[in-house]
Amino acid sequence: MIKNIIGILRTAGCVFAEEEAQLLISEARTLDDLSKMVNTRITGMPLEHVLGWAEFCGMRIAVDPGVFVPRRRTEFLVQKAVSLSAPGAIVVDLCCGTGAVGVAIAKALGWIELYAVDIDPTAVSCAHRNVTTLGGLVYEGDLYQPLPAKLRGKVDILVANAPYVPTEAIQLLPQDARLHEPMAALDGGNDGLDIQRRVAEEASQWLAPGGHLIIETSKMQAPQTVEIFAQYGLIPQLTHNDELDATIVIGSKPAPFE
Structure with missing residues (x-):
């Protein structure tokens, strides 16, 4: 399954497809959730908006859709x-x-x-x-x-x-x-x-x-x-x-x- 997700993300232009696939799988509660998250990501939505958080200074910071993602x-x-x-x-x-x-x-x-x-x-x-x-x-x-x-x-x-x-x-x-x-x-x-x-x-x-x-x-x-x-x-x-x-x-x- 992970290989399929990596392939989908890579085709969509995600440079770090392997890392993103792991994160999406770890956050999804069901296969349906995972499918929705992958489909949302390949539309171009930032990964952090899809996950609902960003890593910053070793912490997880909540990130809602439409909010600037901390760099x-x-x-x-x-x-x-x-x-x-x-x-x-x-x-x-x-x-x-x-x-x-x-x-x-x-x-x-x-x-x-x-x-x-x-x-x-x-x-x-x-x-x-x-x-x-x-x-x-x-x-x-x-x-x-x-x-x-x-x-x-x-x-x-x-x-x-x-x-x-x-x-x-x-x-x-x-x-x-x-x-x-x-x-x-x-x-x-x-x-x-x-x-x-x-x-x-x-x-x-x-x-x-x-x-x-x-x-x-x-x-x-x-x-x-x-x-x-x-x-x-x-x-x-x-x-x-x-x-x-x-x-x-x-x-x-x-x-x-x-």
Whole structure:
């Protein structure tokens, strides 16, 4: 049976057909379920949407259809956030999608005060399933708008895996992303940096002195992201991980007397 499934997936263009077949078989409760899952996968729906979860930082994160799938490269953002934080920190996860980034930070540190925000109600519903199990709170709204006012000037770590694909480059993305993930989670405007600008513009109002804004970007766009951070009063630091092909920019809010 598994050979037949591998053949079907491979014919449909699934590069990792063997691994996908094993995962589908392990998740299906009946042969009918398995057939439906395979048929759904070969239509182009992301594997994570078919399975209902994605592996991220060694965890299973619930992923509902229509929600942005967390990428492995974003684990680098989590690593940096953890290295700059400590248990009990106040962490805000903007453009949270499934809430994977905030959840992974919380798991690594043991306990944090976690707030997650997304503008997409489908993502917010999904994030509730992941974030609230750790005692975090999830808000629906545009970036900082729904956050409690009490957090102003108190946030230790502000993470944002904001969309950074330029509008004209959306057509170059894999079909499963273009057709099955929300455009709001992909499209970063003409140069891909529109949302990053809005995040950086208000970051200092929410960060505690010495707090950090951490944003994922592309290697090509990183110099512009650095400029944006500096423009809005943050001390920027660019870092890249070759293994994950991941680039992030860290913007630190100056502490008093710095």
